[in-house]
Amino acid sequence: MKELSKLMDYRPDIKVIDATLRDGGLVNEFRFTDEFVKALYNANLRSGVDYMEFGYKADKEMFDESKFGPCKFCDDEYIRSIVGENNTDLKIGVMADVGRCNYKEDIHDRSESPVDLIRVATYIHQIPTAVDMIEDAKKKGYEVSCNIMAISTAQESDISVALDILGKSPVDVFYIVDSFGSLYPEQIARIAALYGEIADKYGKKLGMHAHDNQKLAFANTIEAVGDGVDWLDATYAGMGRGAGNCAMELLLGFLKNPKYNVYPVIQFIEKYIPEVRAAGAVWGYDFQYLMTGLLNQHPRTAIEFTKQGRKDYAEFYKEIISQE
Amino acid sequence: MKELSKLMDYRPDIKVIDATLRDGGLVNEFRFTDEFVKALYNANLRSGVDYMEFGYKADKEMFDESKFGPCKFCDDEYIRSIVGENNTDLKIGVMADVGRCNYKEDIHDRSESPVDLIRVATYIHQIPTAVDMIEDAKKKGYEVSCNIMAISTAQESDISVALDILGKSPVDVFYIVDSFGSLYPEQIARIAALYGEIADKYGKKLGMHAHDNQKLAFANTIEAVGDGVDWLDATYAGMGRGAGNCAMELLLGFLKNPKYNVYPVIQFIEKYIPEVRAAGAVWGYDFQYLMTGLLNQHPRTAIEFTKQGRKDYAEFYKEIISQE
Numbered sequence: 097m098k099e100l101s102k103l104m105d106y107r108p109d110i111k112v113i114d115a116t117l118r119d120g121g122l123v124n125e126f127r128f129t130d131e132f133v134k135a136l137y138n139a140n141l142r143s144g145v146d147y148m149e150f151g152y153k154a155d156k157e158m159f160d161e162s163k164f165g166p167c168k169f170c171d172d173e174y175i176r177s178i179v180g181e182n183n184t185d186l187k188i189g190v191m192a193d194v195g196r197c198n199y200k201e202d203i204h205d206r207s208e209s210p211v212d213l214i215r216v217a218t219y220i221h222q223i224p225t226a227v228d229m230i231e232d233a234k235k236k237g238y239e240v241s242c243n244i245m246a247i248s249t250a251q252e253s254d255i256s257v258a259l260d261i262l263g264k265s266p267v268d269v270f271y272i273v274d275s276f277g278s279l280y281p282e283q284i285a286r287i288a289a290l291y292g293e294i295a296d297k298y299g300k301k302l303g304m305h306a307h308d309n310q311k312l313a314f315a316n317t318i319e320a321v322g323d324g325v326d327w328l329d330a331t332y333a334g335m336g337r338g339a340g341n342c343a344m345e346l347l348l349g350f351l352k353n354p355k356y357n358v359y360p361v362i363q364f365i366e367k368y369i370p371e372v373r374a375a376g377a378v379w380g381y382d383f384q385y386l387m388t389g390l391l392n393q394h395p396r397t398a399i400e401f402t403k404q405g406r407k408d409y410a411e412f413y414k415e416i417i418s419q420e
Numbered sequence: 421m422k423e424l425s426k427l428m429d430y431r432p433d434i435k436v437i438d439a440t441l442r443d444g445g446l447v448n449e450f451r452f453t454d455e456f457v458k459a460l461y462n463a464n465l466r467s468g469v470d471y472m473e474f475g476y477k478a479d480k481e482m483f484d485e486s487k488f489g490p491c492k493f494c495d496d497e498y499i500r501s502i503v504g505e506n507n508t509d510l511k512i513g514v515m516a517d518v519g520r521c522n523y524k525e526d527i528h529d530r531s532e533s534p535v536d537l538i539r540v541a542t543y544i545h546q547i548p549t550a551v552d553m554i555e556d557a558k559k560k561g562y563e564v565s566c567n568i569m570a571i572s573t574a575q576e577s578d579i580s581v582a583l584d585i586l587g588k589s590p591v592d593v594f595y596i597v598d599s600f601g602s603l604y605p606e607q608i609a610r611i612a613a614l615y616g617e618i619a620d621k622y623g624k625k626l627g628m629h630a631h632d633n634q635k636l637a638f639a640n641t642i643e644a645v646g647d648g649v650d651w652l653d654a655t656y657a658g659m660g661r662g663a664g665n666c667a668m669e670l671l672l673g674f675l676k677n678p679k680y681n682v683y684p685v686i687q688f689i690e691k692y693i694p695e696v697r698a699a700g701a702v703w704g705y706d707f708q709y710l711m712t713g714l715l716n717q718h719p720r721t722a723i724e725f726t727k728q729g730r731k732d733y734a735e736f737y738k739e740i741i742s743q744e
Contacts, residue, residue, distance in 0.1 A: 120674055133644060157680070158465065215703055229544045260623055280642060280674070281605060281642070281643065282642075282646060308635075309672070310638070310674075311632075311635055311637075311638050311639070311667070312634065312638065312668060313635075314604060314634070314635050314639075315636055315638075315639030318604060318605070319605065321605060342621075343635070343710075345707065345710060346635060346710060349634070349710065349714040350634075351602070356713075359734070359737060362707065362711075362734050362737050363734045364734050365707060365729065365733060366707075366734050370731075381705075383669065383686065383689060383690075386667075386670060386673065387671060387686075389683075390673040396530075407690065407694075408690060409686050409689060409690045410683070410686050410687045410690050413683060413686050
């Protein structure tokens with residue numbers, strides 16, 4: 097059982113990262129209006145959020161700019177059009193995917209950019225490229241975190257090796273990522289212990305990025321807080337791929353640091369979330385996501401089921417349980 | 421950190437209680453069709469659920485029979501019309517509220533009734549009447565559990581005294597009830613330790629009944645399983661008052677006992693849940709329930725907000741935060 101003080105008191109090391117534009121962008125092709133993005137920036141400022149992730153640095157050779165909103169590419173000019181010089185305590189992050197980002201050219205020196213944090217996302221078999229991206233971003237002056245995705249299908253021994261390689265890199269934060277929303281709080285505790293051992297050895301911080309397939313995104317995030325994880329991802333109204341993420345309104349309600357304030361989050365949700373839903377974005381817990389989470393599968397079949405407007409849950413369960 | 425075996429293996433002592441008709445009945449005035457109730461009974465049989473709660477034994481002097489469906493009153497004849505003599509492994513439960521049940525007259529001897537379990541629900545200031553109801557039900561031959569409601573606003577020392585009185589009664593199970601959906605898993609662990617100490621002393625079992633105001637009903641239930649709690653309440657699609665309950669489909673997916681099977685639950689949900697929603701029943705996680713949960717308040721204001729179709733969440737937050 098954890099210490100009472102962890103609920104009543106707070107750790108000043110906690111950082112809250114708003115991932116709404118990035119993970120949420122996956123359900124609307126990043127088609128956020130400038131008004132939405134500016135209002136989100138202001139809500140983050142007022143609610144004491146530490147980092148705001150603007151989206152991906154996607155390679156324009158691979159992705160057609162006409163098919164996505166600007167948060168898919170996160171040009172410095174676009175971010176500057178929202179935040180100006182961002183002379184605030186709110187830092188700006190972007191995600192760079194291994195294999196989908198022309199990082200050497202598209203990520204400029206931090207001195208020329210409004211961005212503060214590069215979040216490198218990698219699968220476990222891509223670690224050497226991730227390290228190259230981390231080194232590149234560090235050399236350019238950024239804070240750098242690294243998400244190893246889909247760890248619920250990886251062996252613990254492989255994760256250890258990957259973390260050991262990352263430990264020797266200049267990355268600042270290891271992220272625990274439950275891509276399939278398949279992990280239970282007990283498993284988070286065990287994974288945080290594994291990550292924490294290697295993080296301590298190399299002086300790194302830990303982060304948590306959760307999905308809500310089994311309605312555990314918030315529960316797993318607060319489990320992680322109790323296990324020494326400091327960097328916490330959340331999105332407004334849980335907006336994110338498939339079942340969505342840990343909801344910002346739940347997380348800020350829970351955290352006791354007086355710098356956080358849930359009220360601006362509620363105001364933003366009331367005013368801006370209905371419009372993205374009305375425009376067709378669909379996310380949130382539903383039975384099909386529970387099923388892929390339960391079976392530790394990628395949610396792509398459940399996302400397709402949702403897109404097709406299917407409601408034959410029992411048939412879907414039979415389809416995915418017979419997949420190998 | 422809990423034992424790995426608790427996730428991979430299972431405790432045969434676990435009992436799953438389907439509370440759909442009872443807690444779910446609170447959102448549709450118990451107006452379930454016989455077809456719905458029969459299908460639910462069959463789904464519970466097929467999915468290995470241990471107990472099916474049919475509803476309340478409400479006092480007909482206090483509640484007008486014309487204003488509610490039969491599960492509000494749970495006459496033996498009504499239950500028998502669904503389950504016959506119920507020669508199955510699925511046991512039948514009903515809830516009897518202190519002060520709202522004419523238990524001496526309306527609860528008949530078990531030998532004459534299809535009911536197996538009386539679930540006495542009490543507030544902490546009503547314990548002596550609860551004990552009288554427990555003794556009455558035991559004398560009539562029933563298994564008996566006791567829910568102490570709204571413990572998140574009670575002092576631990578008062579809870580200890582209440583449990584000590586109940587410990588001396590012939591009740592079989594103490595239920596931990598998070599009526600306001602305000603408790604976090606760490607708190608459940610602490611409460612389970614407190615309940616467990618007194619339960620061990622008197623040879624009682626522990627149960628968990630959770631609400632989803634902060635999307636923690638399932639998380640708190642599986643936390644409780646890891647803390648030695650054996651009786652677990654769940655409802656199909658989480659149907660229940662306000663934000664609803666721990667979802668049966670999540671719970672049976674989690675439990676590893678091979679006698680449980682989530683597939684009949686999914687089939688039932690697909691076929692029967694849309695009709696109760698179409699008939700106007702509203703339940704499930706929403707921002708107004710998060711807010712009352714966060715502030716450890718009774719959800720009645722959030723239920724009223726929902727009924728009125730209000731969406732002005734920020735105004736609602738201001739209203740409830742200024743209440744004393």
